[in-house]
Amino acid sequence: MTLQATELHLYAIAVELGAPVPLSELTADPELVAHADALTEGGMAYARVSDGSVTGLAAAAARAALASGGHPPVGSVVYTTDSLYETTATKDLWRLLTDAGLPRTPGAVVGGSASANLAPALRTAHGLLATEGLETVLLVTADRITDGTRYQPVGVTVLSDGAAACLIGSVPHGPGYRLLASATVVEADAAEVSNSIKAAALVKSGVTRARAELDRRLADPERPFRHLVTGNYSRATRTFLSRLCGTAPADPYTPDVAEVGHSFSADLLRGLADLMEQKLVEPGDRVLVLATSPRSWSMLAVEYVDG
Template identity: 35%
Template sequence: MTSSHHRAGPDVGLGGLGYAVGASLPIERAVPPDTPDELLDRLRAHGFADCSVARETPAELAARAVAETLAVAGTDPRSVDAVLYGTCSYWGEGHPPPGDPAKLTDTIARLVLEPHGLGHAQLSLVWLAESGNTGSVLRLARALVASGVHRTVLCVSADAVPPLPGEYRAMPNAVTVNGDGAASCLVSTEIPGDFRLGPTVQHSSAPMRALAKGQGLRKHLEIVKGIRVCRAALDTPTDGFAWMLSNHYSRPVLTEFATLAGVPAERLYTANIARLGHCFAADTLIDLADLHRGGRIAPGDDVLMLTTGPSTWGLTAVRAR
């Protein structure tokens, strides 16, 4: 399956896929005991069964993922120039939001970077897209290495449901069950990697943030617009993808996403929805890692990754080497 966006521009590799999750617990054990049975039934009907529940903090999950990335890639940590760390867990490591950004960066450096010989790497946090952070991280990483600013960038997404009042795993609209997880990879012009990383296109909607409960139709129309805008901007054939990966949402939502992206629904990879729930921005990298390790992506296959946040949508195309 060929696509023109891979013919031009620098050869940017993506490899060293690693991830860390918690224990997969049945959703009825992962949620508070007062969660309505009706909500649990709806979630099960939408494909959810278990949920990743970790005792570790997001940074501790990230440390495990990064260790796997470096081991899988066989990369000397000294060759990593920068780290882009996506997270919407601002409460970070036991501190309630908004917390102190300096403390958060210090924590990440201490728990994630320094133990793995990455203390020299330039650390930048990425957070505005929330569950869509992986799209932002990959977009920034590709721009940095393609322009020659850096040669190798470590990309990380790490989140967990905060132990704070008002936070919950089971979304009341039954669109997903929130789980805990982290994923990482290397984006590089020096390390070929298992995939060639194409461009990421993103679209954000400022009005989406202002929409309130009861304005579901307007929200839906913004989502439709966001995905369609991204798909139109991505220079690929209509039927050019072996797989489509997305955040772990309900089956009806993902089926609509596939339609909007112009990908047949049977090419959606959904195996981890029942196993992990929605591990925030880590979902697509987790899925890409599992497909690759399982030998389910052939050389030359193109994979489309849809990353979505509350008001941001992104599409990234990768090709297996």
């Protein structure tokens, strides 16, 4: 079988978040309390907390994306999470498909990149478009903290409960983004380090290599990006990441750090959606998306299209 080059267009982004809770009220989390000053200094004020299930968050975002996109025929669903499964990966997927109103639709669970799970999810969706000739793939990412602390030292941030979903197609169906190129670098055997200098060196190596690989795959790597979207990390972390991204804007677009905290891969889809909602992108504008985890770094180059 000969595969044809297939474009990937991302549209109809929808977000579902837990309720906003001030950091000062999360007194049952001693580690977060101990680092409250650092979080505040980094720009955090709230965490999003959900009493529901992670698949419930995922299904709510999925239904909203489907409604926003006009309920197109969905050929497959790609679900990604870094949270503990409620039962098993398979049964959680079945619940998501059922609650999203797609009980007869094939689906797949992907992951392995923590807060950077958007990258493998997009690769999977792209593969489905190319190999099966599907019109539409529904991508859903969701995470919920059920045990342990909400404080995350990597990035100095607070973990929130939330989900995001979008529709993926080979042609545009309304305002959204066209994927131009992507690149992923993995250091699965990297040693755990507590030394901040060594940790920064690992991140620098990963992000720099990912950017070089992205440039190699882009048809016009010298063309500037109008925006950089990263996860909702501390102000210092975001500044550090932006400096590693080369020609990207110096100030990453993370409009809801204070009110939302860090909700894993949903941060990135929220950032892309907000750029459209605030009319901060015009057709042809390029956006650089940096998806990071402790041992993997992915870069996505996308271009805004107005349908």
